[in-house]
Amino acid sequence: TLLGVLTTDALVEPDVWRKIVQIAVDRSFNQITVDGDTSTNDTVIALASGLSGSTRISSLDRHEAKQLQACVDAVLQGLAKSIAWDGEGATCLVEVTVTGTNSEEAAAKIARSVASSSLSKAAVYGRDPNWGRIACSVGYAGVPFIPNELRISLGGILLMDGGQPLPFDRTAASAYLKHAGETHGTVEICISVGSGPGKGQAWGCDLSYDYVKINAEYTT
């Protein structure tokens, strides 16, 4: 279950605040996954005291609203990433960045599809630079794209470009994954599916034996 409480002393109108919070939730908590199970209890409550003495923010179109939006996005993304980092049994955080779609939503959808893939997650735990599983989870995300424009890199190592698998240093790519696992660091997967302006991110973690152990012992 994900629970969150957000506070601010910015002065903001209720309808604007509710929109800012939902947009930020969509860009953060709704973009993480550990095990694919949506809880009965996921809740984020956000309170704005208005005590900072700032100008009242009464429209989403105002520059001040965009500034507040960016701050709320940052705080929730920071927290969201720490949840994925702390996923049950996880040895590393997996950050998936997708570019080249026609919209932010489409990119976010692909990114989450990759972060959610049990096979990709297991491959990361196995320190296997398995571009095939990543490509597969891009393909079933539900966002149309031209396969020949697919590009995949892992920690800066290009694995696929123009829809074609590339020769790459498998030992180095595996070492990258191993190092991330040993240091509880971050594995970065970058994907491009075209030349559109859309960009989105999602965060997950690897899938280890411990995940099963923890949840086999945690009874309902």
Added chain:
Amino acid sequence: VCASSEAASNYIPKAPILLPEGPWEQVLGGVTAPKGFRAAGMYGGLRAKGEKPDLALVTCDVDAVAAGSFTTNIVAAAPVLYCRHILDNFSAARAVLINAGQANAATGDAGYQDVIECAAALAKLLQIQPEAILVESTGVIGQRIKKEALLKSLPKLTSLLSSTIEGADSAAVAITTTDLVSKSVAVETEIAGARIKVGGMAKGSGMIHPNMA
């Protein structure tokens, strides 16, 4: 019962917070960093095992503009139904009460009544309207809140409320379940010449695939 908020905040380590870069700076304090907020966390005897803090409270000294985002799981827990109802009808809130140990999900009408009773008891202690209180629960699904333990703990919990970093940290620990680390962060920035802060805390480790609206 933890003797102090400092003891509660040290129960588990803090998570590394991977904050994106931008025109803000990270500051200490979590949910208590912005002006007007206090927080506390304590062990209230709700957890099945161990004595890690399991009750948290965040309050605002004034009516705060309130927003919420909730699971879209149709089998939503009682506190989710309660909060959605409150936020459908009111735009301000003063407190968020959170328990770990029991999710109070799939508990039917009795579970919903538990939420109402907990909110009413806290409202009386804080001398505010029950509608100004929002509730979050996490833990084992299918179990109602250990209500007697919770109600008995409320006077102590309210007495621990603090605007300090320790207050925020203890609350961040008290909301955790299988989490190995607590998650708390705050940033400060300037908007139209005024310094504003945004703080937050979260918990989550398993059953994580949010789809909130």
